[in-house]
Amino acid sequence: MGVCLSIRIKAVTPSHIGVSSKYVSKDGKDSSSSSSKVSSTSIPPTPRSEGEILQSTNVKSFGFSELKTATRNFRPDSVLGEGGFGSVFKGWIDEVTFTVTKPGTGLVIAVKRLNQDGFQGHKEWLAEVNYLGQLYHPNLVKLIGYCSEDEHRLLVYEFMPRGSLENHLFRRGSYFQPLSWNLRMKVALGAAKGLAFLHSAETKVIYRDFKTSNILLDSNYNAKLSDFGLAKDGPTGDKSHVSTRVMGTYGYAAPEYLATGHLTTKSDVYSFGVVLLEMISGRRSVDKNRPTGEHNLVEWAKPYLTNKRKVFRVIDARIEGQYSMLGAQTAANLALQCLSNEAKYRPNMEEVVPILEKLQDSKEVSRSTPNQNSPNSQNRSNSGPPKYRRRNGVEVANGRPVSYPRPSASPFYK
Numbered sequence: 001m002g003v004c005l006s007i008r009i010k011a012v013t014p015s016h017i018g019v020s021s022k023y024v025s026k027d028g029k030d031s032s033s034s035s036s037k038v039s040s041t042s043i044p045p046t047p048r049s050e051g052e053i054l055q056s057t058n059v060k061s062f063g064f065s066e067l068k069t070a071t072r073n074f075r076p077d078s079v080l081g082e083g084g085f086g087s088v089f090k091g092w093i094d095e096v097t098f099t100v101t102k103p104g105t106g107l108v109i110a111v112k113r114l115n116q117d118g119f120q121g122h123k124e125w126l127a128e129v130n131y132l133g134q135l136y137h138p139n140l141v142k143l144i145g146y147c148s149e150d151e152h153r154l155l156v157y158e159f160m161p162r163g164s165l166e167n168h169l170f171r172r173g174s175y176f177q178p179l180s181w182n183l184r185m186k187v188a189l190g191a192a193k194g195l196a197f198l199h200s201a202e203t204k205v206i207y208r209d210f211k212t213s214n215i216l217l218d219s220n221y222n223a224k225l226s227d228f229g230l231a232k233d234g235p236t237g238d239k240s241h242v243s244t245r246v247m248g249t250y251g252y253a254a255p256e257y258l259a260t261g262h263l264t265t266k267s268d269v270y271s272f273g274v275v276l277l278e279m280i281s282g283r284r285s286v287d288k289n290r291p292t293g294e295h296n297l298v299e300w301a302k303p304y305l306t307n308k309r310k311v312f313r314v315i316d317a318r319i320e321g322q323y324s325m326l327g328a329q330t331a332a333n334l335a336l337q338c339l340s341n342e343a344k345y346r347p348n349m350e351e352v353v354p355i356l357e358k359l360q361d362s363k364e365v366s367r368s369t370p371n372q373n374s375p376n377s378q379n380r381s382n383s384g385p386p387k388y389r390r391r392n393g394v395e396v397a398n399g400r401p402v403s404y405p406r407p408s409a410s411p412f413y414k
């Protein structure tokens with residue numbers, strides 16, 4: 001579900017085919033330097049024409065009626081979630097031929113259907129086909145196909161049974177038990193690997209929309225990045241950045257990107273730091289329901305992150321006892337580095353990955369339990385930090401239980 005407290009940074013985008021578009025621009029232009037890209041990268045330079053993209057992509061072109069049948073006529077009870085682009089439906093196809101099968105048999109798919117009245121549009125649909133149609137990595141969601149028939153624009157993905165990280169972190173209810181510390185570190189590593197792959201020399205892509213709702217989980221909590229609608233080719237030659245409209249989601253965008261529109265892979269690293277902090281703390285990057293001074297997670301948490309002993313005040317009280325001092329401090333310090341105000345002090349994603357790998361491997365820093373995610377079987381080791389802010393299983397702020405509204409993505413005018 002498009003559980004999104006964060007706010008889209010709106011841009012006025014000329015629509016590609018007359019479909020209204022969502023994002024806002026600071027300066028109204030989108031002067032990506034990517035057009036000059038020449039190299040042996042696996043991604044051909046973008047902008048390419050729509051015809052070129054659709055012809056060269058390695059995914060299937062579906063007819064609208066096929067997807068209608070596969071999703072049982074887009075039945076409301078098969079909605080998996082909703083975002084700015086539109087609704088996502090569960091469907092079924094034959095796993096070999098990719099033709100429509102009897103619902104409930106064959107390969108489960110997720111079908112994202114562009115909502116004509118939605119914020120997002122054809123441009124993001126095409127970017128998704130362009131990038132995901134060519135990039136393959138265990139930590140990127142697989143695009144199986146697309147549909148471009150008349151005014152219909154749809155995307156067909158592998159089905160991710162555990163949905164988005166956002167749901168697991170912020171949704172309350174019996175289905176969503178708090179993710180254990182170990183699972184949080186596993187998801188952080190998977191997402192970091194996906195981002196490191198995008199930033200690698202042979203791929204050179206800036207993701208630009210790294211946030212918890214775009215991290216999807218398979219049945220084993222392997223993380224896969226989805227939503228490449230905002231992705232950009234990285235700078236080429238001696239260029240240090242790509243100049244773009246300021247787009248993304250409020251609460252995740254790097255300060256220098258917001259200020260100048262200059263986009264680098266380090267902007268993604270900042271967003272990774274925000275997500276890591278959300279995972280550690282169980283708090284949303286922006287939460288107006290918190291007491292004054294705590295609305296912005298990064299601003300609130302930073303002073304604690306710089307202090308080895310105070311770091312534990314930031315950590316999600318629901319998972320206390322599941323981590324060691326060293327593990328918590330390492331993760332918090334990593335988040336702090338990624339959140340450096342100056343981009344040059346942030347690590348590269350390829351430096352982030354081994355730090356997170358160490359957090360998984362070492363028994364000293366991460367304690368495993370037989371059923372990691374069962375709240376009843378969580379390791380209540382005494383070596384963990386002191387207890388904070390938890391009353392009768394409900395998170396409390398200012399003496400009142402915290403509720404988590406789920407407003408949908410909405411425009412943010414700078």
Ligand SMILES: Nc1ncnc2c1ncn2[C@@H]1O[C@H](COP(=O)(O)OP(=O)(O)OP(=O)(O)O)[C@@H](O)[C@H]1O
Binds near residue numbers: 084110112161409
């Ligand atoms: N491949 C998939 N498998 C299973 N569920 C999915 C899949 N893709 C999306 N979903 C579900 O649908 C929801 C909506 O996804 P979508 O990408 O459209 O919007 P969003 O990321 O929540 O918001 P935004 O539009 O701001 O990016 C996701 O949060 C997730 O729960």
Ligand SMILES: [Mg+2]
Binds near residue numbers: 213214
């Ligand atoms: Mg998404």
